[in-house]
Amino acid sequence: MTLTGFVQENKKVGWNRPPVIESDGEGELLEVAMGPHHPSTHGVFRMDVALDGERVIRLKPVFGYLHRNHEKIAEGTSFLGSMPYTDRLDYICSLTNNWAYALTVEKLTGQEVPERAEYLRVILGELTRVQNHASSIGFLIQEMGASGTPLMYAFREREKILDLFEGLTGSRMMCNYMRFGGCRVDASPAWLDATRKVVSGLPGFIDEVDRLLSSNEILMARTQGVGILRPELAVNAGVTGPMLRASGVNYDIRKVDGYGIYNRFNFRVPLGDHWDVYDRFMIRMLEMRESIRMLEQALREIPAGPVMDPKAKIRGFRPKPGEAYGRIEAPKGELGFYLISDGGPNPYRYRVRPPSLINLTILEDMCLGQNVADVVLIFGSVDIVLGEVDR
């Protein structure tokens, strides 16, 4: 199809997006299917790209390859039975998924969470954020062609954090740790000491990544001014998380909602200035630093006490009829769960609001007019996990 034909067809189907791309020639469009097995896609995801030379004229994200029927399965199992399935949504950050689900059910039933459990949740949530951001930076740089070095440095650090997760929850990635009204097991003093040791080593790691990458000229040339996402568009599209803050919008659910005990913590929200891929990289670096400050505070202040609401039930859990929407600031953005209970042992309706999927809807707008090599980079800067996109 020629370019003029493409534009005419666009007008016919009523695309409200203005034709950003002005063609200088009458060349044929080349349509490329990037994926579903493209190495940059972190899983199974397809981008149908139409190219005029090197420039992207159109991009259609195609997903659903990893659909696992999560929501319908959850409507068939008990409330507790869905907890291990939430681990498998965003399998890099299973603990924040647990947290969001537990928070929603607690909202539904009005359960209280003991102080110590809240602190443990913050510690685990922020450790999750650090390891997610570290590996997401590693993947982003790997997609630029730096085959492995930054990723392996990130994984070396992630390994220590995963060992902590294993020591407390029993599993490295599929933690299944939070419960309605607290946490499953208590952290031993030895575990807390090990965590303090790991946390004290993290600033050194971030300094190292900073020296390794932040001023690298090649990285700057590849990422600065690429994949710009304007704040108005980001807000309208419902983008959340580091993506939204890199577009300069001050919106962090930890500040806005102050769920759990986050209003006791003093942390800054880094914001982007140039709205490009480099800002998204830098925001993640800065957020890791803030997370470490929060971790230090939480590890200093953590009180003794129970980690589970004594009235909480494991078996025969039937919340009274009602509905609840709970959301948290997951490392990738706003992770929400919407539950309707009809008084039975399983939810009547169970819905996940995944940050990855909604951040991905904006992909075409960021990629139009960019080179095809930058599509991989922009896609990497969104930071998605396909397990959460397709559910």
Add this chain to the structure above:
Amino acid sequence: MITDNTVGGILLGEGILKGLTETAKNFAGSFVSAERLTTVEYPEQRVAPIEATRVFPFLVYDGKDWEAGMRCVACQICEKECPPKCIYIEKSKDKKPDAVGKPQFYPTKFDIDISVCMSCQICVEVCPFEAIKMDTEFELSTEDRFGGLLLGREQLSKSNEYYHEIHATEAANVDASLAAGRAKVDAKTTAVAIAAAVRGAEVPPRPAEGGD
């Protein structure tokens, strides 16, 4: 807003050099400090096991004989609560004494399909009899995809000593609570014996005890 990295059009690459120094430091550091060697030569070397690790469930038995000492009473709670429904239990017709000494049913069939199991340990949490626990054995690959991954009673049964070996603290707590339960049952049987006015008679012997 693109930073100009060039000086008069020539890229000096200061940042690249800075990054390469960091890489060199890491490379040299791995020869100096053992802490930097984060991987091990797996089949020959192994990292120290972490106590809380969980892989797949197993059934605990007390004493020497797995069939007589099995703690499971075939209540089928785990079968109901298992999210992927990978447990299959058949209840016995007769009864045998359980870990605390009460006569209970036992499973004539207890299968776990570990190709379906997702190691969530909800079965462990809901079990009121401390009968099912999480194993740490992970080298379970088999050539037989169906029979080899469907574990029956014999393969699942492991002794309380083994449980102590892999999860020492947890096992000690479990033993303590079971001993408390046994003491309660004992007190009750003693009281019954007294009430039946069989004075001087021997208290009924305690059934198979947990080895610890």
